[in-house]
Amino acid sequence: MLTYRELNEKSNQLAGVLRQKGVKRHSIVGLMTRSSPEMMIGILGILKSGAAYLPMDPTHPSERVQYMMKDAGIEMLVTDTDYSQKYLFDGTIVDLSDTSIFTGDQTNVEIVNQSGDSAYVIYTSGTTGQAKGVMVSHSSLVNYSQAMIKKASITSKDETALLSSYAFDLGYTTVYTALISGITLHILSEDMYRDPEQLVEYTTSCTYLKMTPSLFSILIHSGKMEKILEEGKLRMIILGGEPVNQNDLKQFRSLDHKRIIRILNHYGPTESTIGCVTGEIDLDRIEDFSNVIGRPLDNMKTYILDYNQHLTPIGVPGELYVSGEGLAIGYVNKPELTAEKFSLNPFDPGKRMYRTGDLVKRLSDGRIEFIGRIDNQVKVRGYRVELGEIENILLTHPDIKEAVVIDRENEKGETYLAAYITGKSKLYIADISSYVKEYLPHYMVPTFFVEMEM
Structure with a gap:
């Protein structure tokens, strides 16, 4: 358990150590830890040092991890266990289990970043057989986090939990909204949140949660939903990462007679900084639900275009393009792919837009309905x-x-x-x-x- 004061002091000490070892602005530092408080120290310490962090899951194959480290030019790895042998890493290792790291100056370090600098790099699946690294800026992350705090009405009285791997941005909805709001954040391992008993235990203590529809299905079929509704504090579930199952929504509606818990649908590729479109699911109209993902978040714009790059009329399917303050910087060491996916926005001169590859249509009330993919991504x-x-x-x-x-x-x-x-x-x-x-x-x-x- 860490207080915010302890987290800040320890991350300041880690940032000082990283700078002493040569980390500078625009560096990318690898981060490989278990889901633990040390993970949060690592994230904030790297950000405070002026670098961006590259989160890597220690359970992933060594070939894949080695590729990511080489592709991103990782020369320093922050970890809580010595993974150097497993991943053949010969750079500098900063081991968070070394208590000498946390003996230095605890005061806030000098800020060297600018808002357009990378905050983190997330590697996602690629069609070429190799993953590609998406660079997300501080400004995009702040824009998304503030927009979600507003959308979900998050206050300092809330409480939440991380229910996914920190190596992917799905859980950053909870991580950064919690940090900005100063609320309690529970960090669970995959074994914990995949176990219905432990998942329910934490669910009863949290006021909002971000989870995949797959995990939502586990929760509502756990047989403990009545306990959550009667004894818990949960007021909102944010679903994202994959299409929502209509039958699961019907099952949930049959359990939550008093409509205690709101359900938000959340959509967005990593290239749009965690998410760019959200909308509340009307539990009283589930029969009409067809995976409507909602409307753009604050400072984000959406365009639905045909093959000739023309706007489609209401109700006519087309490919979704997104623009605005939440767009990622681009891909690590892939300028051609960046130029292909992040093109100039003809509807907003001087701005960029990202081609999602998702087939959608706009409804008469302005909401967007997800239909499927136009390629082989799932x-x-x-x-x-x-x-x-x-x-x-x-x-x-x-x-x-x-x-x-x-x-x-x-x-x-x-x-x-x-x-x-x-x-x-x-x-x-x-x-x-x-x-x-x-x-x-x-x-x-x-x-x-x-x-x-x-």
Whole structure:
């Protein structure tokens, strides 16, 4: 447990150590910790030092982590465990378990950043077989956080919990709204929030939560929803990362007769800084719900365009483009991809807009309805997955000739991945699965591998 004073003092001390070791403005520092208070010290310490942080999950395959560190030019790693052997990192390691780090000056360090500098870099799935790093600025992060505080009516009396990996921005809704508002933030490990008993325990003590629809499904089918409604303080659930299941909403409505808990739908790619569109779900009109994601957040604009880059009329599907203060800076070391995805905005001269690849339509009341993707990108348990990246990894296996990966839904409406492969010789599925796990995180490993006849 950390108070805000202790968090500030320790992050100041860490920032001082990082500067002594050569960290400067525009540096990118790797961060690899467990979900713990040390994680927060690492995040704030790196930001205070003037650098941006690159969060990496220690459970991810070494090949993927090594690629991210090399691609981002990581020369320093802040961690709570020595991962240097596992990931073959030969740069400078700052171990948060070393108590000597926290013996220096506790006062606030001099600010060297500017608002347009990178605050963090998040790597997302890429079609080429390699992840791509999205650089998000301080100003974009502040714009998003303040907009969500306003949208969710968050005050200093609230309480929340981190229910996702810090290596992805899904949970930053809770992290940064909590830090700015000065409220209690519970940091849970994946084992904890995937366990219905522990999830319910923390849910009863929190006033708002951000979670994936998959986790929401676990919560409402836990058999403990009545306890949350009767004994808990929860007033709002923010759903994001993947489409919302209509049947889960119906189940929730049948439990929350008094409409104690509001449900917000939250949409946005990492390139728009966590999210850019939100809207409250009307539980009394679930039958009409068709994954309406809402309206743009403060200082964000949306455009729905056809193939000729013309605005589509109300009700006509088109590709969603977003613009405004929440746009990311671009991709690490990928100027051509940045120029392709972040183009000049013809409707607002001098501004940029980001091409999302999402098919949507605008309703007569101004809200936006999500329809699907125009490419092979899917969402699995809130994580963005390019099917092409999985296919490219499969094709590097010496015994695989062809590979196609598709997304499917189970009887609960949950998305899973299935790989269809042909071999140059006899294939052993267990070996193929193990091979993929060496290169891809768990959420990108297909649930089923099907060998097809040639």
